[in-house]
Amino acid sequence: MDDEIILETKNLKKSFGKFQALRNVNLKLHKGEVLGFIGPNGAGKSTTIRVILGLIKATGGSAAVFGKDVWKDSVAVHKNLSYVPGDVYLWPNLTGGQTIDLLLHMSGQKHTTKTDDLIKEFKLDTSKKNRTYSKGNRQKVALIAAFSTAVSLYIFDEPTSGLDPLNEVIFQHHIAELKKNGKSILLSSHILSEVEKMCDTIAIIREGNVIETGSLESMQHLTRNTVAVRTKEPLDELQKIDGVYQLKFSDSARTTAEFSADSDQIGNIMTLLSAKIILQLKTTPPTLEDLFLRYYQSADEQKGGE
Amino acid sequence: MTQYTQTFTLLKANLKRDWLKMTIWLIVLVGMFVAVAAKFKSIYGTTKQVSAIAQTLKSQAMVSLFGPLTTNHLNTAIIFAVEMMVFWGIFIVIFNFSLSVGITRGQEESGLTEMVLGGHPVGRLAPLAAACLELVIANSVFVIATGAGMMAANMPESDENGNWLFAITLGAVGLSFGLISLIFAQLVADSHNVTIYNYAFFGITYLVRMMTDVSNPDYTWLSPFGWIEKADIYTKNNWLPVILLLGLGIIGFAVAVLLNGNRDIDSGIIQVRGGKRTSRFLRGSGTLLFWNQKTSSLFWIIGMAVLGASYGSVFNSISKIANDSPVVRQVLGQNGMRHLEQNQILSFVSILGVIFSVLAVVGGAMVTSHLYTEERQGYLQIISTKPQSRSKLLAAYMAYGFVLSVIILFAALIATMEAGNSVLRQPLAFKYFWQIFIAMLPILALFTGILVALIGFVPKWRAAVWVALGGSFVISYFGRLIDLPAWAMKLSPFYWFRKVPLEHIDVVPVTWMTGIALVMLVLGFVGYNRRDIES
Numbered sequence: 001m002d003d004e005i006i007l008e009t010k011n012l013k014k015s016f017g018k019f020q021a022l023r024n025v026n027l028k029l030h031k032g033e034v035l036g037f038i039g040p041n042g043a044g045k046s047t048t049i050r051v052i053l054g055l056i057k058a059t060g061g062s063a064a065v066f067g068k069d070v071w072k073d074s075v076a077v078h079k080n081l082s083y084v085p086g087d088v089y090l091w092p093n094l095t096g097g098q099t100i101d102l103l104l105h106m107s108g109q110k111h112t113t114k115t116d117d118l119i120k121e122f123k124l125d126t127s128k129k130n131r132t133y134s135k136g137n138r139q140k141v142a143l144i145a146a147f148s149t150a151v152s153l154y155i156f157d158e159p160t161s162g163l164d165p166l167n168e169v170i171f172q173h174h175i176a177e178l179k180k181n182g183k184s185i186l187l188s189s190h191i192l193s194e195v196e197k198m199c200d201t202i203a204i205i206r207e208g209n210v211i212e213t214g215s216l217e218s219m220q221h222l223t224r225n226t227v228a229v230r231t232k233e234p235l236d237e238l239q240k241i242d243g244v245y246q247l248k249f250s251d252s253a254r255t256t257a258e259f260s261a262d263s264d265q266i267g268n269i270m271t272l273l274s275a276k277i278i279l280q281l282k283t284t285p286p287t288l289e290d291l292f293l294r295y296y297q298s299a300d301e302q303k304g305g306e
Numbered sequence: 307m308t309q310y311t312q313t314f315t316l317l318k319a320n321l322k323r324d325w326l327k328m329t330i331w332l333i334v335l336v337g338m339f340v341a342v343a344a345k346f347k348s349i350y351g352t353t354k355q356v357s358a359i360a361q362t363l364k365s366q367a368m369v370s371l372f373g374p375l376t377t378n379h380l381n382t383a384i385i386f387a388v389e390m391m392v393f394w395g396i397f398i399v400i401f402n403f404s405l406s407v408g409i410t411r412g413q414e415e416s417g418l419t420e421m422v423l424g425g426h427p428v429g430r431l432a433p434l435a436a437a438c439l440e441l442v443i444a445n446s447v448f449v450i451a452t453g454a455g456m457m458a459a460n461m462p463e464s465d466e467n468g469n470w471l472f473a474i475t476l477g478a479v480g481l482s483f484g485l486i487s488l489i490f491a492q493l494v495a496d497s498h499n500v501t502i503y504n505y506a507f508f509g510i511t512y513l514v515r516m517m518t519d520v521s522n523p524d525y526t527w528l529s530p531f532g533w534i535e536k537a538d539i540y541t542k543n544n545w546l547p548v549i550l551l552l553g554l555g556i557i558g559f560a561v562a563v564l565l566n567g568n569r570d571i572d573s574g575i576i577q578v579r580g581g582k583r584t585s586r587f588l589r590g591s592g593t594l595l596f597w598n599q600k601t602s603s604l605f606w607i608i609g610m611a612v613l614g615a616s617y618g619s620v621f622n623s624i625s626k627i628a629n630d631s632p633v634v635r636q637v638l639g640q641n642g643m644r645h646l647e648q649n650q651i652l653s654f655v656s657i658l659g660v661i662f663s664v665l666a667v668v669g670g671a672m673v674t675s676h677l678y679t680e681e682r683q684g685y686l687q688i689i690s691t692k693p694q695s696r697s698k699l700l701a702a703y704m705a706y707g708f709v710l711s712v713i714i715l716f717a718a719l720i721a722t723m724e725a726g727n728s729v730l731r732q733p734l735a736f737k738y739f740w741q742i743f744i745a746m747l748p749i750l751a752l753f754t755g756i757l758v759a760l761i762g763f764v765p766k767w768r769a770a771v772w773v774a775l776g777g778s779f780v781i782s783y784f785g786r787l788i789d790l791p792a793w794a795m796k797l798s799p800f801y802w803f804r805k806v807p808l809e810h811i812d813v814v815p816v817t818w819m820t821g822i823a824l825v826m827l828v829l830g831f832v833g834y835n836r837r838d839i840e841s
Contacts, residue, residue: 053691056838079693089684091598092496097583098597105589106692127580131495131572142688 004031006066006153006184007052013060014047021047023208025061029184029201031152034175036199037188044208045188046086049157052186053083065153082107082146086158086188088138090130096141097126103145115148121170136162147174154178155186160194172198224260226284227269231255231276241265241272311429316422316436320409321443327408328444331401336448338780339394340455342788343386347462349789350382359385359787366623367654370520373535376542383463387472387539389787395479395534396512398448402484403504405444409437410491411500420571434488434566438559441484449477468540471548475537478551482530483508485558492565495574502602509609513616520620530554590694592702599673603710606669607717610662614718617658618725625651625730644732651730652738652808655722657783659742660800662718664779666746667753670711671771674757677703678765681840690839700758700834704827708754715750719743738807745803745811748819752799755826762833765840 005028012025022044029035039045050056052063054074063070065077090099100119101111119126122140130138139162146154160168175198178185189195195202196216203213212219224245229235234254238244243265250256255276261269273281321328350356360380362368369375373392377384413419413433422428429435456469483504490503508531515532518525526532533547569575588594625647635643677700680686690699719739727733753775760768781790782800795801802815 050839055687055690057836075693075695078691081691083688083691085684085687087684089687091594091680091685093598094585094588095581095583098581098585098588101585102588102594103688103692106591106689106694108693111584126583129578129581132578145688 006031009063011061012058012063014051015059021208025210027203029186031184032182033201034179034185034199036195036202037186038195039205040190043205045205046157049155049188080151081153082149082151083155084142084146084159086161088142090138090141092131094130095127096124099130099141100145107149109149118144118147122167153184157188224262226260228258228282229273230280231278233276235276237272309429309431310435311432313432313435316432317439320436320440332447335397336451336455339452340459343456343459343461346382346386350385356380356385363388366520370516370620373519374523376538381463383461383540391534394476398476398480399483399508402441402480403487406441406484406487407497407500409440411497414572415497431563434562441481445477445481449473464540467543471537471543472539474548475534478548479534482551482555485555488562489558492562492569493575495578502605517616520623591699595702595706606714610665610714610718611721614721615725618722619729621651621726622729624654658722659746660782662715663746663749664775666711666714667750667775669714670707671757673710674703674707675768678761678768696835697831700831704758711750715746716743741807745806748816749799751823752819755823758830759826762830
């Protein structure tokens with residue numbers, strides 16, 4: 001990763017009539033970085049991407065790719081990016097192979113051996129007409145074209161929603177390869193495990209606001225580890241200590257417990273546990289799921305309290 | 307009967323979606339029909355007026371357009387029936403086609419049918435049955451409103467039986483063609499092709515009707531579209547055509563039901579073949595558009611050439627002078643007669659020029675407006691992120707549409723000339739057709755400009771171009787027959803070149819029409835570069 005900024009949005013806003021789809025979106029993508037853009041359906045992921053692609057015009061704020069305005073200089077920006085939409089619609093009368101070549105030609109690229117390798121790898125029958133393809137196969141067409149396009153920035157909008165697990169692995173493998181070659185990638189998803197596996201940085205969007213940005217590690221201080229423990233002596237004191245939540249004992253002697261712990265309190269908690277002689281201990285780092293749920297729950301609770 | 311479960315729920319949902327389209331169509335179709343009927347008395351109320359128009363209608367040119375006069379005892383109501391039947395038949399068939407394609411293939415393409423059939427307790431045949439019922443409802447409303455309107459208009463010499471038969475015949479021809487369109491919706495897998503099949507079928511029935519009307523009206527029974535003339539409204543009031551049309555409709559629906567049982571969802575009886583694995587040809591939006599449109603463009607060009615040739619092949623009948631008495635012959639002499647005959651054909655060619663241009667605009671505008679259809683369907687989302695400007699994209703669709711309409715017009719006119727000259731003793735010079743061709747170019751440009759401006763600024767209202775085109779056509783084709791005031795006639799761009807090729811092309815309207823077209827084009831491009839791309 002390097003300091004060169006490939007993509008940056010500042011206070012991006014977009015309204016459709018009275019509906020404010022984007023309220024405040026700040027994103028930064030560096031060279032060689034994979035930025036995961038996550039949020040529930042309808043949070044504004046696709047709208048943000050469509051603004052970045054110059055398909056729709058921002059109502060406020062700014063968005064720049066390669067330092068160029070995404071709306072005014074869209075053609076120049078598009079020369080060096082490749083995009084795969086979430087729902088791929090392709091001209092029904094073209095075959096998959098014709099579509100791939102068309103997309104390559106339009107980006108000034110050629111059908112190379114890499115293209116053939118990708119077709120083989122994804123096991124796509126390119127002689128079939130697009131109208132006979134399933135959603136997953138249409139997605140493969142777009143992915144093959146994108147992966148065999150040599151550009152600096154790749155944008156994927158929920159790219160694996162139609163792929164089976166095998167093809168998902170192929171996809172992840174190619175993302176890793178792009179990253180290795182110093183390419184920048186923006187990947188939106190609501191599948192959290194996907195983002196967790198592939199991304200360096202994560203931006204969380206909710207109701208048109210980016211509410212958190214940072215590396216996965218830097219976000220973990222905000223989250224709680226899940227701890228499952230069995231000790232020799234009873235763990236009653238856990239109920240009194242700070243930073244322990246959702247405590248559950250699973251035996252009457254109160255020696256087997258499961259709870260979530262604040263990351264910054266983990267030291268105190270461990271001291272207490274070792275005093276009770278640990279027989280078995282398992283801690284699980286927070287998944288994005290937890291992170292996600294916590295953010296959204298707390299925001300909803302706040303709302304509820306208002 | 308479980309196959310039809312939930313038909314009415316679907317019908318309700320479809321009607322909810324289509325009601326605005328249906329209402330607008332019905333108001334225009336019924337409103338204009340009744341308005342013309344109500345005004346007819348002031349135009350052809352007297353015997354003198356009736357016999358004057360009868361002379362015109364008896365000429366073969368008019369027979370080819372409106373059908374033959376079957377009686378010599380003419381009156382206001384009969385003139386009305388002759389002038390309106392074929393014309394309104396065409397409109398109501400178009401209305402039914404547009405409804406039927408939307409509720410069958412259109413729905414299936416959008417994925418609605420799959421969701422409804424797959425995930426809900428809905429019968430397999432329910433969508434088809436709902437489509438049929440919607441057509442029945444649309445045409446019934448037309449019949450009731452038109453029938454009632456005609457009773458209220460109270461045209462001289464009209465009678466109750468005739469009024470209702472008129473309305474029912476029109477409703478029946480609409481329903482019948484709409485139900486036949488359901489067959490095509492089972493055969494091919496997308497709405498675009500269904501539309502082509504629909505109009506190919508309609509075109510054939512129309513041509514058979516036209517050719518038999520000028521040669522031997524008995525054979526007009528061969529064409530289902532010709533049946534409507536056989537109702538002989540206000541003379542014999544024959545109900546047989548209604549029965550035949552309804553029978554044909556029922557057969558159409560039955561065949562569609564049978565075919566529906568033999569196909570999978572999202573596919574047609576005619577299987578989609580695979581194709582090439584690679585493409586050198588497809589390089590950008592222009593080549594892509596050509597690739598996607600080439601078949602239907604070819605269809606248009608050939609279809610229009612056939613239409614032109616059919617009109618041309620009746621030129622010898624058209625050249626016959628209606629008032630062919632020995633006195634006239636003597637006064638005019640052989641040269642004079644020839645001149646008169648030629649003028650008669652040329653003014654017919656002028657009318658044909660208008661008809662061909664309207665159809666050419668339809669053919670071209672359908673391609674250009676595809677830009678927005680593809681935008682809505684999401685096909686453009688990947689290519690609009692390619693390093694090619696929006697202006698280039700719009701220019702490709704605009705240019706293709708305009709050039710196609712020019713080619714269509716040219717093909718139709720040349721085919722008319724070739725076929726016409728093969729039957730005429732005194733061939734018509736190429737220059738006449740060329741003049742019409744040139745005169746119509748600003749009009750083609752004007753409608754292209756209007757459409758581009760709509761796509762650029764208010765794409766949801768792009769259908770306004772059809773209203774403008776339809777309106778211009780009705781005014782110029784019909785305006786003289788219903789005696790429209792001059793200011794209204796001037797609203798139609800065709801009005802300004804109505805005397806070509808008998809007279810020279812007036813440069814003034816050419817200039818301002820081209821000017822408006824250019825302004826519209828510029829506006830359209832500016833708008834298209836500024837607005838959001840949908841979906």
